[in-house]
Amino acid sequence: MPVHDRTEHVAVLRGVSPAIGRCELTYLEREPIVLDRAVSQHAAYATLLRELGLAVLEIPADPVLPDCCFVEDVAVVLDGLAVLTRPGAGSRRGEVAAVEEVLARFRPLAHVEPPATLEGGDVLAVGRTLFVGRSPRTNAAGTDRLRALAEPLGYRVVTVPVIGCLHLKSAVTALDDERVLANAGWIDPTPFRGLEIVPVAPEEPAAANVLRVGGVVVAHPGFPRTLERVVALGYDVRPLDVSEFLKAEAALTCKSLLFRREA
Ligand code: GLY
Numbered sequence: 636m637p638v639h640d641r642t643e644h645v646a647v648l649r650g651v652s653p654a655i656g657r658c659e660l661t662y663l664e665r666e667p668i669v670l671d672r673a674v675s676q677h678a679a680y681a682t683l684l685r686e687l688g689l690a691v692l693e694i695p696a697d698p699v700l701p702d703c704c705f706v707e708d709v710a711v712v713l714d715g716l717a718v719l720t721r722p723g724a725g726s727r728r729g730e731v732a733a734v735e736e737v738l739a740r741f742r743p744l745a746h747v748e749p750p751a752t753l754e755g756g757d758v759l760a761v762g763r764t765l766f767v768g769r770s771p772r773t774n775a776a777g778t779d780r781l782r783a784l785a786e787p788l789g790y791r792v793v794t795v796p797v798i799g800c801l802h803l804k805s806a807v808t809a810l811d812d813e814r815v816l817a818n819a820g821w822i823d824p825t826p827f828r829g830l831e832i833v834p835v836a837p838e839e840p841a842a843a844n845v846l847r848v849g850g851v852v853v854a855h856p857g858f859p860r861t862l863e864r865v866v867a868l869g870y871d872v873r874p875l876d877v878s879e880f881l882k883a884e885a886a887l888t889c890k891s892l893l894f895r896r897e898a
Contacts, residue, residue: 637686637687637688638687638848639687639688639848640688641685641690644688644689644895644896645689645690645691645893645895645896646684646689646691646891646893647692647694647706647734647738647892648684648692648693648704648706648890649693649694649695649696649706649730649734650674650677650693650694650695650696651673651674651677652696652700652702652703652704654698654699654700654701655668655704656668657701658702658884659701659702659726660883660884661771661801662800662801662884663882663884666882667882668879668882668883669879672879673879673880676875676877676880677704677890680875680877680890680891681693683873684848684891687848687849687851689893692737694734697729697730697733699729700727700730702724702727702885704880704889704890705756705885705890706730706889706890706891707888707890707891708722708727708754708756709722709731709734709754710731710734710735710755711755711765711781712742712892712893713742713785713788713790714788714789714895714897716742716744716784716788717738717739717741717742717743717744717745718744718745718747718780718781718784718785719738719744719745720752720753720755720777721746721749721751721752721753722753722754723753723771723772723777727754734892738892741894741896742897747777747780747781748780750776751776751777751779752776753772753774753777753778753780753781756768756772756801756804756805757770757772757797757802757803757804758803759803759808759809761809761815761830763789763790764792764793765785766793766803766826766827767781767794767795768795768796768797768803768804768806769794770797770801770802770803771797772801772802793826794826795807795823796823797822798820799820801884804844804889805821805841805843805844805884806818806821806843807843808843808844808846808847810845810852810865810868811847811850813830813831814830814831814832814833815827815830815832815833816833816835816845816865817832817833817843818834818840818841818842819834833865834864835861835864836860836864838860839858839861841858842861844886844887844888844889845865846887846888846893848893850870850871851872851873852865852871852872852873853872853887854874854887855876855878855886855887856875856876857876857878877890
């Protein structure tokens with residue numbers, strides 16, 4: 636059953652690069668990524684988003700940009716503005732232009748200039764609050780730039796130290812506007828005071844990255860104990876296998892930019 640109307644809600648995706656096996660890795664050891672399986676998992680992701688009522692726009696993959704399918708990192712789409720980021724990983728900066736071209740159809744654009752770095756995987760929106768990770772990929776100048784752009788639009792920007800993982804959203808994502816799913820060992824949870832923190836199962840440290848689409852929670856089925864916790868809270872959980880992307884130090888949110896169309 637759709638939860639959105641495709642005339643109102645958009646998902647921007649980008650195809651899987653044949654070079655994904657050479658993706659950036661920070662905390663993980665390299666494991667072979669099976670390209671065919673990654674492409675199938677990516678197609679299933681696009682299909683699920685369509686079924687949920689999103690208009691899916693897919694940018695073709697670039698064979699020289701291994702991480703190009705992780706579009707979340709190169710833009711932050713706000714109400715009234717799309718911020719094109721400057722990824723902390725130099726190898727990823729070439730990903731911005733193609734996403735910028737698509738987002739220009741939907742929002743006015745703003746950019747992040749050197750020495751600032753910002754990756755969208757470090758930006759978690761919960762209502763009108765943007766939690767921004769201080770991570771290997773996002774520096775203080777990047778957060779300041781986002782704050783300067785977002786606060787006039789009515790957002791509050793809160794910095795969150797990221798301790799043991801790549802991006803903020805490796806450690807915490809939103810289940811709704813009152814609850815987050817988190818591995819509190821990988822972040823300083825103090826900034827989330829006022830929200831309920833649902834902990835991932837301790838044996839599933841990477842389980843916090845789930846994709847919220849309306850009232851639906853899309854989650855990787857390889858983290859069953861965490862999924863049980865989320866189901867027990869009453870959420871409509873849709874399992875979606877992203878095992879090949881976990882090997883790329885990515886997961887569910889990384890693979891799309893979701894936003895509402897504006898007039
Ligand atoms: N492979 C995801 C990243 O490191 O950016």
